[in-house]
Amino acid sequence: MTSRIDNKRCLKMYKQMLTIRRFEEKAIELFEHNLIRGNIHPCIGQEAVSVGACTPLRRDDFMVNTHRGHGNCIAKGADLKRMMAELFGKSTGYCKGKGGSMHIADFEGGNLGANGIVGGGLPIAAGAGIGIQNRGTDQVAVCFFGDGATNQGTFHESLNLAALWKLPVIFVCENNLYGLSTPVREAVSADHISDRAMAYGIPGMSIDGNDIIAVHTKMVEAVERARAGEGPTLLDCITYRFFGHFTGDPGKGITYRSKEEMGQWLERCPIKRFRERLIKEKRITEKMAKTMEANVTASIEEAVQFAKESPLPLPEEALQDLFH
Amino acid sequence: MTSRIDNKRCLKMYKQMLTIRRFEEKAIELFEHNLIRGNIHPCIGQEAVSVGACTPLRRDDFMVNTHRGHGNCIAKGADLKRMMAELFGKSTGYCKGKGGSMHIADFEGGNLGANGIVGGGLPIAAGAGIGIQNRGTDQVAVCFFGDGATNQGTFHESLNLAALWKLPVIFVCENNLYGLSTPVREAVSADHISDRAMAYGIPGMSIDGNDIIAVHTKMVEAVERARAGEGPTLLDCITYRFFGHFTGDPGKGITYRSKEEMGQWLERCPIKRFRERLIKEKRITEKMAKTMEANVTASIEEAVQFAKESPLPLPEEALQDLFH
Amino acid sequence: MAEITFVESLRMTLKEEMERDPSLMLIGEDIGRYGGIFGVTKGLLEEFGPQRVRSAPISESAIIGSALGAAMTGIRTVAELMYIDFTPVAMDQIVNQAAKMCYMSGGKAKVPMVIRTQEGGGRGNAAQHSQCLEALFLHIPGLKIVMPSTPYDARGLLKTAIRDDNPVMFIEHKLLYASKGSIPEGEYLIPFGQADIKRKGKDVTIVAISYMVIVALRAAARLAEEGIEAEVIDLRTLVPMDFEAILKSVRNTNRVVIVHEGCRRGGIGAEIAAQIQEEAFDALDAPVERVGALNVPIPYSEPLENAVIPDEEDIVKAVKKVLYRS
Amino acid sequence: MAEITFVESLRMTLKEEMERDPSLMLIGEDIGRYGGIFGVTKGLLEEFGPQRVRSAPISESAIIGSALGAAMTGIRTVAELMYIDFTPVAMDQIVNQAAKMCYMSGGKAKVPMVIRTQEGGGRGNAAQHSQCLEALFLHIPGLKIVMPSTPYDARGLLKTAIRDDNPVMFIEHKLLYASKGSIPEGEYLIPFGQADIKRKGKDVTIVAISYMVIVALRAAARLAEEGIEAEVIDLRTLVPMDFEAILKSVRNTNRVVIVHEGCRRGGIGAEIAAQIQEEAFDALDAPVERVGALNVPIPYSEPLENAVIPDEEDIVKAVKKVLYRS
Numbered sequence A, B: 001m002t003s004r005i006d007n008k009r010c011l012k013m014y015k016q017m018l019t020i021r022r023f024e025e026k027a028i029e030l031f032e033h034n035l036i037r038g039n040i041h042p043c044i045g046q047e048a049v050s051v052g053a054c055t056p057l058r059r060d061d062f063m064v065n066t067h068r069g070h071g072n073c074i075a076k077g078a079d080l081k082r083m084m085a086e087l088f089g090k091s092t093g094y095c096k097g098k099g100g101s102m103h104i105a106d107f108e109g110g111n112l113g114a115n116g117i118v119g120g121g122l123p124i125a126a127g128a129g130i131g132i133q134n135r136g137t138d139q140v141a142v143c144f145f146g147d148g149a150t151n152q153g154t155f156h157e158s159l160n161l162a163a164l165w166k167l168p169v170i171f172v173c174e175n176n177l178y179g180l181s182t183p184v185r186e187a188v189s190a191d192h193i194s195d196r197a198m199a200y201g202i203p204g205m206s207i208d209g210n211d212i213i214a215v216h217t218k219m220v221e222a223v224e225r226a227r228a229g230e231g232p233t234l235l236d237c238i239t240y241r242f243f244g245h246f247t248g249d250p251g252k253g254i255t256y257r258s259k260e261e262m263g264q265w266l267e268r269c270p271i272k273r274f275r276e277r278l279i280k281e282k283r284i285t286e287k288m289a290k291t292m293e294a295n296v297t298a299s300i301e302e303a304v305q306f307a308k309e310s311p312l313p314l315p316e317e318a319l320q321d322l323f324h
Numbered sequence C, D: 001m002a003e004i005t006f007v008e009s010l011r012m013t014l015k016e017e018m019e020r021d022p023s024l025m026l027i028g029e030d031i032g033r034y035g036g037i038f039g040v041t042k043g044l045l046e047e048f049g050p051q052r053v054r055s056a057p058i059s060e061s062a063i064i065g066s067a068l069g070a071a072m073t074g075i076r077t078v079a080e081l082m083y084i085d086f087t088p089v090a091m092d093q094i095v096n097q098a099a100k101m102c103y104m105s106g107g108k109a110k111v112p113m114v115i116r117t118q119e120g121g122g123r124g125n126a127a128q129h130s131q132c133l134e135a136l137f138l139h140i141p142g143l144k145i146v147m148p149s150t151p152y153d154a155r156g157l158l159k160t161a162i163r164d165d166n167p168v169m170f171i172e173h174k175l176l177y178a179s180k181g182s183i184p185e186g187e188y189l190i191p192f193g194q195a196d197i198k199r200k201g202k203d204v205t206i207v208a209i210s211y212m213v214i215v216a217l218r219a220a221a222r223l224a225e226e227g228i229e230a231e232v233i234d235l236r237t238l239v240p241m242d243f244e245a246i247l248k249s250v251r252n253t254n255r256v257v258i259v260h261e262g263c264r265r266g267g268i269g270a271e272i273a274a275q276i277q278e279e280a281f282d283a284l285d286a287p288v289e290r291v292g293a294l295n296v297p298i299p300y301s302e303p304l305e306n307a308v309i310p311d312e313e314d315i316v317k318a319v320k321k322v323l324y325r326s
């Protein structure tokens, strides 16, 4: 039921999902052409979680991100040009080329940065929650992390702290069923990651993470709870990364995932599902969708152009920015 | 109901509890006379947990201990003389004077050592469980830790690992209601520490830790489960440390605990309760108890004598034992 | 000028800074009602309330990480780790997060946080409660490191640390807490990167930090009885380091002994010695000497602990060695 | 003599040691079916089963701590940490537990465990996946440290590491994995504490480790074209360190350059330089020179990363400096 969400928001969400998808496809392509170095962890397939979880946020709400974080950056309102420039290692990038894919931060947009350390971001999000509480505003902090990260000690410590102090933090698990090659059932001893909320006496629920409306709905509740000072929530959003772990993963993860499984999940593509729904509910026409698609493609081309034309940092800039 | 435990075992358990109590009282006295340095974290009041949890163990079972660990050492069969010598920093001590109170280990007795790092021992216990599983024996490993330690990341990681791999580990929380000065309800966001077992899909229960029979009974079940290859158990044993956090704690913890509370717990002294029960069940007479008390006192005097007469290590021994 | 203890100096400074900056927050274990295991935060909970004096569960990673998150979002924070031996429990949040946040974000992240902790042996606390680990942090770009040796310096440096917009490791020493010193009435700040010559001398330069400054001063007094005038330089901050002060002294004395309590191998003396020979090779009349702990964990037993941790005698010997008088 | 890659050498060695010692266990993330992120453990799960090749959740503290517990109870263990950048996540278990267990127990605990990990930059992996952190471990008594630079050394040293009864940090380098080398047919072990002179020379001594040995050899070849004969010493193990080999060479060449990829400040070069000037002061014709990374986290962008990490050119410059030819 999208009916409770107004048209404008629905279309915006759809467009953001599309933007994420196209951005990631382009980034992979550029990586394969050696225009982007390091590694990329594409979030293709997980767009509903990013957009569903970020749409209920305000610009002044905080977000803590993961290594698979391009989608969350975009959903939190990052500028594609500066993102792409960062991937190109250019001075005009969000981190002046110092961060790269795993460290894009956009403080003006409440994006506190991503993390190359699995589980490294959870305590930081709790801290953002402390900041909010101490300032006495009604902001919230959302913390993204993967299923694999729920086995890190920091998950436990951060949820405990947030629960104890009723911090306004929403813990959003992007549960794509694998931590690198490891299936969640071989790594998480609980039946559901949401069961772990019981250890902290906070609400926890498992959601279809490929259904953007489901994610959005639960997130709205969790955000309300947090803004009202009632403390944290754990949302376990079950989804799937179509591409594989990273740009170096053979056959998009075929060494540890079956073709059947991958095929089934492709069927459940969150973008396709949302589009079908929007069409069914007559919120969008095929034509509108096409125009939107063209706009998205253009914005990404523009970002690539910007990145390409931007200057590389000078070697001596390496010594700058160590301290504020 | 002690009835299912035979007389001999009951008396042995009682004697061990008494030994722990007297050992700790003596150690505190010696500390106050500057014969023991550093700090001591006395376990006075918690004897039922130590003895209740260790009695079902065999000598070849493993034990991982905490900073408040003298009682567990004794319950696992350590020699009082070598323990006391270690507190005196003598060469004849369990660690040749290198470890002191917080690091007594007795490998022949399955005691893998204590830990000065809160939560530091839990992964080690999981590893002992792995060792057992790989050797294919029916040994178990028991891991002691405090309520405060359940907020460390290692608690989470270790219970998850043990649950996933069905390791033969019994996690025994000596829940004395405080981590240093911090009440458990201000540090643990769950209602009961045993609730945390749910996050790992393993059995967890909260027990009256001042009732040695209750601890013993649950421990027997947990050990059976572990020996049968059914995996770990979390036992939350609720108890109280009469003395305070450590030998430097003003007024035995009066700065953070009320007189009333301390008095109520003294009423629930595990040794007194067990003795009354044994007398009621006619398993022990006042006279037997007296003799036993005298024997215990003598054994501790003997340990002190041994420690006093033992040589201090030579300075050059400082460079030994870095590597095996 | 009042005589106060090191602990009192720290407490007074925290209190003043909390009054000055209404957002300043403290976080750490048992820092509330209990006032901290060494009493540094006594009374602050009562005065500033539980949101600004956050007594946390035993979760060092969450303590440091949440201090970082709070700092990044505008709440100046002082986090306390009870013993420096527990920094390894939170090492990722210190080394990979706090230290790198500003740089990784291209200079955008502002991280006004102090990690207060204490180190050192001498009290029979054994291997996991007696370490000196400042050298680990010296190797990690992005952290400032402060190591005061007197109540006066502690106050001036803590103010500077709190007002700094970057992560600062503020490392105290357990044997200094009861030491007393004079503090002037008004406010003063001691800038980072300014060593302090705690004793003037012309025959040899002793570079020391933290509690070893006190020990070095005792050694210098003994040496003076034998007619050897040692100059004792208290670095006060390791990052930034006042290397100029060292060079200036060395060019005068031509002989140096570096003293720290941490393990000699890979200790801060290694870096300083390496730099001195790079910058003042021709000024040296003898190899730079390093005094540090023996290469083992700190043992519990007194004669062993004494053998491992450097003392007055070791410094005197090292000085005589560089003077070729041994 | 077969030509194999560094990865193949490691894999073959693990396999052989697992065959030799039926208790030997591996533990780490994605080391099973996936064969490890760099392919080192490929095929071992299939051959030795899931109890001996334990693919673990993302829980570095539990991985190291449980490896320690297993080792202490008689199961020789090789734990893998995917990147050395993740050692801080498990730092307490490495620094306070594994390293100190033997000593704290008065020599009773036997800890036959290896921590295999890899370090280094050069691939645009940015600040949290490119560090060289060996210097942190050099400062912690109780750990042995191995840093092979060739497939041949990797094999001989890994065998020694596995059979050692103490915790060994076995640090590989990501840029070495694809490198090839010759390996003899039969078994061989390389003892710890034996440096290897990878190139003979009389004009200057270059002390290097890990991937920097390869870079130093390239620099030496270039220097040779200018008539400068550099001796390149590959330390191979940092603990124990073959300091004799360094001294012997320095007494010949009278000039030293130490090269490592880790941050220059507080890096292993500091310790080595300090020791050299202590032991061979009069043999030195120039200050000991150190080449290491600039004092910042590793940046992502290529020109920045190149500026931070030392290269051939930096080594050549340093050599010329100690020869007063710059």
Ligand SMILES: Cc1ncc(C[n+]2csc(CCOP(=O)(O)OP(=O)(O)O)c2C)c(N)n1
Pocket: A041, A067, A068, A116, A117, A118, A119, A145, A146, A147, A148, A149, A150, A174, A176, A178, A179, A180, A245, D029, D058, D060, D082, D086, D089
């Ligand atoms: C502390 C740490 N351990 C291991 C890694 C290597 N690593 C990077 S991503 C990843 C998998 C993470 O799984 P999950 O949390 O489920 O996130 P996903 O990649 O599936 O989005 C691993 C093991 C890391 N970056 N940090």
Ligand SMILES: Cc1ncc(C[n+]2csc(CCOP(=O)(O)OP(=O)(O)O)c2C)c(N)n1
Pocket: B041, B066, B067, B068, B116, B117, B118, B119, B145, B146, B147, B148, B149, B150, B174, B176, B178, B179, B180, B245, C029, C058, C060, C082, C086, C089
């Ligand atoms: C990692 C770490 N943090 C803090 C401490 C200081 N400390 C020692 S014991 C203790 C309290 C532990 O509480 P709990 O686990 O409940 O055990 P108890 O002392 O009550 O037996 C604290 C905070 C420590 N030793 N290690």
Ligand SMILES: [Mg+2]
Pocket: A146, A147, A148, A174, A175, A176, A177, A178, A179, A180
């Ligand atoms: Mg995942």
Ligand SMILES: [Mg+2]
Pocket: B146, B147, B148, B174, B175, B176, B177, B178, B179, B180
């Ligand atoms: Mg407790």
